[in-house]
Amino acid sequence: MKIREIRCAGLRGATPEGGWSNELRPEDCVHTLIAVHTDEGAVGLGSVFTHDALVRASLAVLEPLYRGENALEPERVSEKLHQNMFWLGRGGSITHTISGIDIALWDLLGKATGQPVGRLLGGRYRERVQPYASLLMDEPAKLRDHLLQVKAQGFRAFKIGWGPFGRRNAATDEAIVKAAREAVGAESRLMVDAGGSDAHWTNGYKWALNTAKMLADYGVHWFEEALTPDSLEDFVKLREHSPVPISGGEVLTRRQAFQPFLEARAFDIIQPDVTKVGGISEERRIAWMAQEHGVQFIPHGWNTAVGLAADLHLASAFPGTDLVEYLTGSPFIDEITLGGWKLDAEGMLAIPTTPGLGLELDPDAVKKYTNGEKLLER
Numbered sequence: 001m002k003i004r005e006i007r008c009a010g011l012r013g014a015t016p017e018g019g020w021s022n023e024l025r026p027e028d029c030v031h032t033l034i035a036v037h038t039d040e041g042a043v044g045l046g047s048v049f050t051h052d053a054l055v056r057a058s059l060a061v062l063e064p065l066y067r068g069e070n071a072l073e074p075e076r077v078s079e080k081l082h083q084n085m086f087w088l089g090r091g092g093s094i095t096h097t098i099s100g101i102d103i104a105l106w107d108l109l110g111k112a113t114g115q116p117v118g119r120l121l122g123g124r125y126r127e128r129v130q131p132y133a134s135l136l137m138d139e140p141a142k143l144r145d146h147l148l149q150v151k152a153q154g155f156r157a158f159k160i161g162w163g164p165f166g167r168r169n170a171a172t173d174e175a176i177v178k179a180a181r182e183a184v185g186a187e188s189r190l191m192v193d194a195g196g197s198d199a200h201w202t203n204g205y206k207w208a209l210n211t212a213k214m215l216a217d218y219g220v221h222w223f224e225e226a227l228t229p230d231s232l233e234d235f236v237k238l239r240e241h242s243p244v245p246i247s248g249g250e251v252l253t254r255r256q257a258f259q260p261f262l263e264a265r266a267f268d269i270i271q272p273d274v275t276k277v278g279g280i281s282e283e284r285r286i287a288w289m290a291q292e293h294g295v296q297f298i299p300h301g302w303n304t305a306v307g308l309a310a311d312l313h314l315a316s317a318f319p320g321t322d323l324v325e326y327l328t329g330s331p332f333i334d335e336i337t338l339g340g341w342k343l344d345a346e347g348m349l350a351i352p353t354t355p356g357l358g359l360e361l362d363p364d365a366v367k368k369y370t371n372g373e374k375l376l377e378r
Helices: 052-066 074-083 093-113 140-152 170-184 205-216 232-241 254-263 280-292 305-316 363-369
Strands: 003-010 032-038 043-048 128-136 157-161 189-193 246-248 323-327
Touching: 003 052, 003 093, 032 052, 032 093, 043 093, 043 305, 052 074, 052 093, 074 093, 074 280, 093 280, 093 305, 128 140, 128 305, 140 157, 140 170, 157 170, 170 189, 170 205, 205 232, 232 246, 232 254, 254 280, 280 305, 305 323
Parallel strands: 128 157, 128 323, 157 189
Antiparallel strands: 003 032, 032 043
16 A cells, blocks of 8 residues: 555634634634545545644655655654654654654554554553543633533543733732632642743743642642743753642654653653654654653643544553543534544543544535645545
8 A cells, every 4th residue: 555645734714722922813724634645545644733834845845755655654654754854854844744644654554454543552551541621721710610611511630721820920820720620629630731832931940849839739630831841950850849740742843852851850741742743653652761761641632633533542552641632622623523522421532443543534524624625535
């Protein structure tokens, strides 16, 4: 089975707010779908956390390397693409684009063998996993109401992030966390994401340590992106002295970028994003490295239904991965797949058991959010 063509289509029209200082608009594109078409007619699906113009440009650069390649060898083909891009954007948008290609190749391998991707990764440790509802922070009263609505949908774990947190004063930060804990209840897991990868993040180690002590008073499960992404030495100190677990790594790409953070024990929880790091192949290697260093692997998942499916399969393949991120209120997760996603009575998501990623896109919804681009048609 050979790669005949790779298409992409940017998602627009319902892009959710990101909480960034330069806020997203619904018509902005930050997620792009990938479809790998083969000479036998099979199509694999991938997702990229990058603007579609950058993905198209990257595909044009990569095309001589992937056209005619074996579509059933995701790790070798992806590594070939990485190795030949060291001089043309290593770790940037080209790496993000390779992520989508790699996810699609794993999807094709699963379809060709009749196996779910998680089994091809070495075996499934679980058949379901707990999704945590991921939503933006707001003023305390509004956040409380939003969390109550999401809790009513069946979620039992929650992450609140960005918004005004860390951007005004300590009293505001505590009021937000207090309102969130009251809304979700003592029995639910609550995580806090400061959003230290926002542009011009100004808070440093002492703010992060003092904030971590406050979060401990409210039983917060982890403190995410408390510092700027490259603050390795401060992350090491913070993890050592924080009373709550420290997580991060969502903006790092390829395993080589994660290695110094893992070796230095900078995180309790590492959060690679499968739509950025190099795909399933690369994320699996990062997760193995995390295991060897006693660091928990929890995928970052502010992406699409295709990215969520990849995260579910990765979660099935690692014994310590007991959570996946679920971006609430995004049509790019809830609407573009046939059948959608459903929580069970215990707030868990079933990991797909059908071949490949185990999801099928809704053609009408995809056309709606991609301005009618031909992504899947043969």
